[in-house]
Each structure stands twice: as structure tokens, then as C-alpha cells.
Amino acid sequence: MSGTEQDEDFEDMPTIDLGELDLTSVEDDILDVSEAAGHIQANLDDERVQEALRKGVDLRQYAKQMEDELQKVENASIGDYIKASGSIASLHYQIHACDGILERMEQMLSSFQADLGSISSEIQSLQEQSMSMNVQLKNRQGVRSEISQFVDDMFVNDTLVKVVCDVSASEQQFVEQLHELDHKINFLKEQDFREAMSVNDVHDIVDKLKIKAVTKIREFIKLKISGFRRPMANYQVMQNTLLGFRYYNEFLMAHHRDTAHEVRTDYIETMGKIYFSYFKTYYSRLMKLQFDEVASKDDLMGVEDTAKRGFFNAASRVAKNRTGVFTLGDRACVLTTELEDPAIIPHSAQKVEKRYSFEGLFRSLHYALLDNVSREYLFIVDFFSLSGDNAQLVFNAVMGKALTLVLRNLESYIESSFDAISIFLCIHILHRYEAILKRRNVPCLASYLQRLQSQLWPRFEMIVELNLASIRDCEPSKLGHIDIRPHYITRRYAEFSAANVGINESQPQHKVLELLGRLQQEVENFILRMAAEFPGRKEQLVFLINNYDMMLAVLTERTSDDSKESESFQQLLNARTGEFVEEALSPGFGGMISFVKDIEPLMERGQGARIKTDQSRLQMIVRGFSNDWKRNIEAINQDVMRSFSNFKNGQGILQAVLTQLIQYYHRFTKILSQPPFTGMAGIRSQLVNIHHVMVEVKKHRTQF
Numbered sequence: 093m094s095g096t097e098q099d100e101d102f103e104d105m106p107t108i109d110l111g112e113l114d115l116t117s118v119e120d121d122i123l124d125v126s127e128a129a130g131h132i133q134a135n136l137d138d139e140r141v142q143e144a145l146r147k148g149v150d151l152r153q154y155a156k157q158m159e160d161e162l163q164k165v166e167n168a169s170i171g172d173y174i175k176a177s178g179s180i181a182s183l184h185y186q187i188h189a190c191d192g193i194l195e196r197m198e199q200m201l202s203s204f205q206a207d208l209g210s211i212s213s214e215i216q217s218l219q220e221q222s223m224s225m226n227v228q229l230k231n232r233q234g235v236r237s238e239i240s241q242f243v244d245d246m247f248v249n250d251t252l253v254k255v256v257c258d259v260s261a262s263e264q265q266f267v268e269q270l271h272e273l274d275h276k277i278n279f280l281k282e283q284d285f286r287e288a289m290s291v292n293d294v295h296d297i298v299d300k301l302k303i304k305a306v307t308k309i310r311e312f313i314k315l316k317i318s319g320f321r322r323p324m325a326n327y328q329v330m331q332n333t334l335l336g337f338r339y340y341n342e343f344l345m346a347h348h349r350d351t352a353h354e355v356r357t358d359y360i361e362t363m364g365k366i367y368f369s370y371f372k373t374y375y376s377r378l379m380k381l382q383f384d385e386v387a388s389k390d391d392l393m394g395v396e397d398t399a400k401r402g403f404f405n406a407a408s409r410v411a412k413n414r415t416g417v418f419t420l421g422d423r424a425c426v427l428t429t430e431l432e433d434p435a436i437i438p439h440s441a442q443k444v445e446k447r448y449s450f451e452g453l454f455r456s457l458h459y460a461l462l463d464n465v466s467r468e469y470l471f472i473v474d475f476f477s478l479s480g481d482n483a484q485l486v487f488n489a490v491m492g493k494a495l496t497l498v499l500r501n502l503e504s505y506i507e508s509s510f511d512a513i514s515i516f517l518c519i520h521i522l523h524r525y526e527a528i529l530k531r532r533n534v535p536c537l538a539s540y541l542q543r544l545q546s547q548l549w550p551r552f553e554m555i556v557e558l559n560l561a562s563i564r565d566c567e568p569s570k571l572g573h574i575d576i577r578p579h580y581i582t583r584r585y586a587e588f589s590a591a592n593v594g595i596n597e598s599q600p601q602h603k604v605l606e607l608l609g610r611l612q613q614e615v616e617n618f619i620l621r622m623a624a625e626f627p628g629r630k631e632q633l634v635f636l637i638n639n640y641d642m643m644l645a646v647l648t649e650r651t652s653d654d655s656k657e658s659e660s661f662q663q664l665l666n667a668r669t670g671e672f673v674e675e676a677l678s679p680g681f682g683g684m685i686s687f688v689k690d691i692e693p694l695m696e697r698g699q700g701a702r703i704k705t706d707q708s709r710l711q712m713i714v715r716g717f718s719n720d721w722k723r724n725i726e727a728i729n730q731d732v733m734r735s736f737s738n739f740k741n742g743q744g745i746l747q748a749v750l751t752q753l754i755q756y757y758h759r760f761t762k763i764l765s766q767p768p769f770t771g772m773a774g775i776r777s778q779l780v781n782i783h784h785v786m787v788e789v790k791k792h793r794t795q796f
Contacts (some may be wrong), residue, residue, distance in 0.1 A: 101754070111551040118673060176379065245279040246290055248297050252276075256301050261312035267339060270309075271300055274343055306348045307398055309340045313355050317362050318578035331471050339477045340768070356476060360489045367464065367494040371457075375501050378457060383447045387417045389509040392586045394562030394618075396571050417511055418584040421592035422651070426455045427520055427595070432528075436462040442629045451517040454502075461498065462525050462537075469536045476686075487536045495540050499547075506547050510691060512555040513591050517546045523599050551601075556607045559588070563614045568622045576634045577737050578642035579622060585615045586646035593651045597656060605656070610659060615643075616664070633672040640665040641741045669745055676731065680724025681756065683713045688759050707775065710764075714778050717757075721787060725750065729792050750789040757785055 144154050254267040263337050264336040276298055282290045316334050344352035435450065436456040448456075465487075472478060472486050509515060522541055529537055563581065568574065589608055596604045623632040644661040649711070651658065677685060694703055728749055736742035763769065764776050 246294055248294050256305050262307045268373045270343060270441045272306060273305055275349060276672055277302055302347055306351055309344060310351050313340060314358055317359050320362050320366060335475055341476055345419055348410055363490045364493055367491055371494045371498055376545050379455050381441050381448050382450055382453055389510055390739050391417045391510055392562035393581055394558045394566035418512060419587040425450060426517055431524055450750040455521050458525055463539055466532050499543060503547050506551050510555055512552055515548055515552040516519050516592055516595055560611050560614050561562055563618050568625050574625055576631055576638060576735060582639045582643055590647050590650040593655055631676045633675060635666050636668045637672060638737055641738050658687045671754050673749050676728050677753055683716055684760050685756050687713055691763050710775055714775050718778055718780050724786060754785060758782060
């Protein structure tokens, strides 16, 4: 390109406004001097200006140089721009084309946005229609379900009619269709209350089916109940079978109460007769198994053994009878191991000729009653759907006559009984059976048990009072020969008291403890009256010790060691034993003991000067002891062996006597070793060495 063309092109180019960079423009306004000074100062602070000044460069020349360089750069830039003008023009056309495309896109998007708004409205409309249709569908389904259920509940199908009319009431299929019929009857009642017209279409057929079902149920249950009356019928098994059809009674109670009451009355009458007959027969057969020998009014503690002996009565029989009246023995098994044994079978016991005490028969009778009552009450509650007072009323109607019969028979026997232990065992049997009934949740026998207890307790108290009076009125002089051995009356008391205390430990009764306390007091008074019949104090003590020891041994063997009776007799035994020790030592060693008791208190109080030394008396005591002490010890040993029937007790008493002897002798020698007896060397030299006495005493430790 030539220079001319370049100049033309240059002239055609638009003027570029360089603003502050345009060094060729002329300011129209005159700068303020202070502002110019500021610019100058700013330029002077420039690093390159500072460098130029340091180098001593001429600023005008430097400015001229810089202006030339800028002109060159400007011309080069203009040339570069001219060279790129084609590209810039092409870019300008492209940008313009893009603007057109973007404008069309904007129009398309605007149209699309308008279309989307229209679609959203349509979707919302469709959603509202869908929700409306869904509600309509649910309503129709609900109506259809109710209508379908209504039709099903109202409709009487052929299966229901056929089963109710033709199938036996003992079949499970009949029970299932009976539930369906019950549902339809209740449904018709509900719809009839709402005045539904469709009830009229099926009311007659449902009513006929109900009557048919009631008739078949009535015949079925009455047939089952009549089976109870057959001889040797196991009505308990039949009751269990009948429980499988307990719904029949519910159906009758819901839809035909008259028939339900008729069935219940039939059951009550039938079972009432069965139980009455059973317990009447069982009681009469059971009582035939009782021991022939029973306690009578003469079998009291204070009655002498010879009282019942007649011309035809053997002494052995009387003694045997008396022993059973006052002792417990294995009779307490009715409260422990035999409490829940099966009831006695009379004909089986008669075959082996086995006999029982009254409390054993009483236990068997009431265990059978307990078993039958529990089963019957639970059946009434379950089958007739009763509870509380209603169940009690039906139970009383069924079992009332049988229970009254048992009470009347027992009352007759109890009023004639004189066996207090047997009566007391019966009382505790009832306590234990009452606890069993509570565990089984069977409260129906509470009234019966209370009435029976009201018969047993007064009789028990009366028998104890009779025994107490017999001891109080007993005259020792009328009992014949009395020896120092334990008396049979005290043995009776010990056995009787131990028996009642042992029974009463499980369930203490305050009235029993009070009666036994009064009885013990009378026995203690009786023993003292008996002891007074002996002329000598020593024999009296031996009699008291033997009786106290016997009673204590019986009580501790059969009751707890800390019983009130045991403690009382232990205290009495200790007191009488201590007194006997003094009495046993008195014949052989009385002089020495009297001397020790006279002198020792004075010496302990420091009054030795007041002691009168009687050498002749002292000489006699020392000489007598030295000569006879072994013989006296042997005599004591023989006397104790003859006096006490309990060898163990006799050994203890002998050891107590000999121990007391050693203590007295030790105190005696101690007194002689102190003033004013220190000058009696001749008498002291005759004393026996205490060790010799102790050796001799040890020889008698194994005598018993």
C-alpha cells in the first residue's frame, strides 16, 4: 500500500478520543496555579523522574524524547488497528447476527413459557378432577362395602338353614352356624330399631331358626344332665364335656331366658340330689371305719385308771384307750404328709379291715368335699358365666342340702366327743383347707367353714374345761397308793399339753394358750397336793422332781425349747433340785454344813471375835467326816439311783449333790485355817485331804 493510500485511509478513520492520554489536545481552561503546583510535585515524585534528576538529564529533552516515543507507539497502534479492521468488522457483523438469533430465541422461550402456563393450569384442573374422582370412588367403595355387608348380614343362606335344622347339636358345625345365627339375630334387632324395611323379608325365617336352635340346645343339654343320674356315672367327666358347649348357655341367656332358667334349674336339682346322695352314703360308710374305742366322759385327766374298770372291761383295753386320748403320736400326719392324700375309699379299707381315728375320717371327708366343691364352683362360674353373689347363689342351690347334711352329722358327733386333741386337729385341718381354697380362688365354702368352726371351738374349750375341773377336783387320798415315780395324771397332762402346743405352733391361737396356761396352773397345784401326801420332805422333793422332769422331757421333745410351758417347768425343776441337794447331804454331812452356815457369815463380816470355839463339837464333826465320808457318799449314790426314774436326770442330780459336798468341805477347811481355829492343830491334822474326796467323787460319775 502506498503512502497516499495510507493517508486516505487515515483520514477516513474516525477520530479517537484518548481523553487524558491525548497529549495533543489543548486545555480550554487555565489550570489553577495551586493545582498545577500539585501536579508538578506529583510528577517530581515519580520514580523515573527522580532517576532522571539523579542522572542530570535535561527534563525538556527527556520530555521531548518521551513525546516522540509516544508518537511512535500511537502510530504503531493505529497501524495495528487498521490491519485488524476487517476482523473487527466481521466480529461486528457476527455480534449483530447473534443478537438476531438471541432475539428469536427470546421470542420462542416467551412462547414456550406461555404454553407451560397453560399446561400447568390444565394439570391443576386434571388434579382437581382426579381428587374428585378418587373421593367419589372411595365413597362408592364404602357404600358398596356397607351394602355388601348389610346384604350378607341380612341374607339367610341355605347352609345356615340346613345345619340348624338337620345337624346334631353335638357337632362342631352346629356350634359354628349357631354363632352365625346369633349374629344375624342381633343384626336384625339393630336394623329393626332403625326401622329398616328389609327386616320384614327375613324376620320370620330367622325367628323360626332361633326357635329350632333353642329347642335343639335344650334337648341336648337336658340329655347331658340326665346322663348324670345314671348309676356309676362319672359326672365329672360329663361336666368337662359339657364345658365344651358353654356357648349354648350364652345363646339361651341372650335369646330365650326361660329356657336358660329351665336348663339351670334342671342342672341344680340333678346335681343337688347327686351330691346329697353321695355325701350321705360316703359319710355313713366312712364312720364305720372309725376305731371302736373312742373317748368318753370318763376319759379325763383327773379320773383314776380304775374308774372305768367293770366286770367285763379289761385293764389293757382301758389303758390303751386312755393313751390315745391324751397323746398325739402320728395323728399329726393329717396336718402334714396326709393333708392332701386322696380321700379314703370305704370298701377298700373294709376289705383290709383298716381303722382310722376321727380326725383321719374328718380329713378324708373334707378333702372329698374340697375337691368336689372346687370343681363344682369353677364349673358353675365357667358354664353359666356367673361371678360373685350370683355364682354363690347357684352354688348354694346345688350344694346346700349336702353341706347341711354334713354339718348336721358332724354336729351330732362333735357334741358327743370328749377327744380334745381330735377336735383341735379338725380345727387346724379346716384352717389348712381354707388356705387351699383361697389359692384356688374358690370362696364358696366360707360360710360352711365358719359354721363348722363355731361347732368345734366351743366343744374343744368345753373338753379342756372338763379336764381342768377333773384335776382341780381330784383328791390325792382317793387315788390309792402313791409312790415317788411320775404320776399318770401328770403324764397325761404332759402328753396333752405337748400335743396341743405342737399343733398350735403353726397357727397360734390365743384362746388355746390361755386354756393351756390355766390347765398348767391346776396341774402344778395338783402335784403339790400329791407331794403333801408324803411324810418326809425328801420324798416330797423326789416326787416333785420326777414329775417336773417327766413333763419337761415330754414338752421339750415334742415342742420348741423356748415354749412357755418348758420354761416354767425348768424353773420349778431347778428350784426343787437345789432343795433336794441340801436334803441329800443333810443325813451324812449335816453337822459340817450347819457349822459352815453358822460360822461363815460371821467371818465374812469380820466378826471372828464373836465366834465361840466348841472344840468338842468340831472334834465330832471332823472325826465323823473322816470315818464315814466314803460310806455316806455311797449311800447318797444308792439313794439317788433308787429315787429317780430318769437316769440322765439322776446323774445330773448326783453330780450336783457331790459338787455341793466338795464346796461345803472346801469352805469347812478354809474356816479351820483361819483364826480363831488356827490353834487347833490336832483337829486340823485329822482332816481328810480334799483331793482324796474329789477322787472318790469322780468314781461315781459313770454310775448312771
